[in-house]
Amino acid sequence: MKYTMGKASWCFITDEHVVKSYSVRNKKSVKPARGSIYDCWLRETTCLDRLRNKLHFPNMIGSDETDHSLAMTSVGDSLFNTWHEHNLSLYHDQVDTIADALEHANIKYFYPGMDPNTKSKDFAKFPLSNFCIEDGILSLIDFEMAAPIDSLAEQRLSDRLSYLYGFYKKEEFRQALHKCLDDPRQSWESELNAKLLDKSKFDELRKGNPREIWDNMTMFTQPPDKVIKEWNKYQKRYGIDDAVDRIQRMKLVELAQRWNGDAQLIDIGCNDGYITKLMAPHVAKATGVEPFVKLKENKKPENVKFYEGTFNDYLKFKQLSCYDIVLSLAVSIQLRDFGGLTEQEIVNGYHSLLAPGGVVVHETQKLQDRPNNQEHTNRMLAAFRTKFTEIDHGQARPSGKREYYHFLKVD
Secondary structure, three states: OOOEOOOOOEEOOOEEEEEOOOOOHHHHHHHOOOHHHHHHHHHHHHHHHHHHOOOOOOOEEEOOOOEEEEEEEEOEEEEOOOOOHOHHHHHHHHHHHHHHHHHHEEOOOOOOOOOOOHHHHHOOOOHHHHEEEOOOOOOOOOOOOOOOOOOHHHHHHOOOHHHOOOOOOHHHHHHHHHHHOOOOHHHHHHHHHHHHHOOOHHHHOOOOOOOHHHOOHHHOOOOHHHHHHHHHHHHHOOOOOOOHHHHHHHHHHHHHHHOOOOOOOEEOOOOOOHHHHHHHHHHOOOOOOOOOOOOOOOOOHHHHHHEEEOOOHHHOOOOOEEEEEEEEEOOOOOOOOOOOOHHHHHHHHHHHHHHEEEEEEOOOOOOOOHHHHHHHHHHHHHHHOOOOOEEEEEOOOOOOOOOEEEEEEOO
């Protein structure tokens, strides 16, 4: 689970869901241009309701006016801290699709440059944090400043927003999106500088790794205790605990029981290590491997160890043929795209980690409307069948046609 704080809200983000609230921070007001907390919530929920089930946007699961919260599907990582990992020039067609969908839904989306007094200097600096990316799909998020036409939300626009939207031009909006992809560094540096409390650090930070910089911006990424308690409440309200649900669907505990508590488990690309830690009571030792997310060594079971590095590096420097269970949960396409491995090389790596009789649990990425992911999955399955026997197969998550497989090592 990840956390991020915005100007008027906070978000908890899991692999499948996002819960966003405008009230838990107890902000009595926001900047006058935004109107009220209620107005921010109303604009967001009205827009997402119009965009329901549309590709390139979060799908709203539920909302609650009493505390100005909403739950929606997760659409991947923010471009703010991952833009340097992607060739964004390949996504211009998707940006046009996004703009087309907004026009069809009669939604105007706020962009820098609407104000004629600032257009010359800010037009190209559309915020990268308003984009997320997952499995090659770009999505637009954050509709709290948008204007859904012919709605109560539009009627309640502040004088300032009404004035700005009077200058809205749909072609300029498209241009702002395209320029963001053409020059992501300019957009990132502008947004980074805006987020920094100590502006003197900007010149040094702008040269660093965006992921590492974001991880260290704890004001935005580390929730206070009060907010964590609220997260527990929202999980129950919206019926979401992704990690527990995935463990049950993929039968991970039942699998571990084959070794009567003595299994050695390794979780490749463990993200924040949540599933690794949840599996710890059921195994003798659990190891999480993760190159991008800064893993916390404190607040974890004694039998959990984290390796902060790549899968490739782990294969070079760590002991092989010692694990009973390898978890490959929606990570293999990253091992291909960022690790430079073929599907067969990934499977060979998993095989080398396992002791005789060991099992790989392989979870696919989203396969629904994802031909690239389906092609990768087909190649992974073909590679697995050169060294493993399939012993189980089912649905890994309730959305996106994600599947799981249990593969038994063939010695």
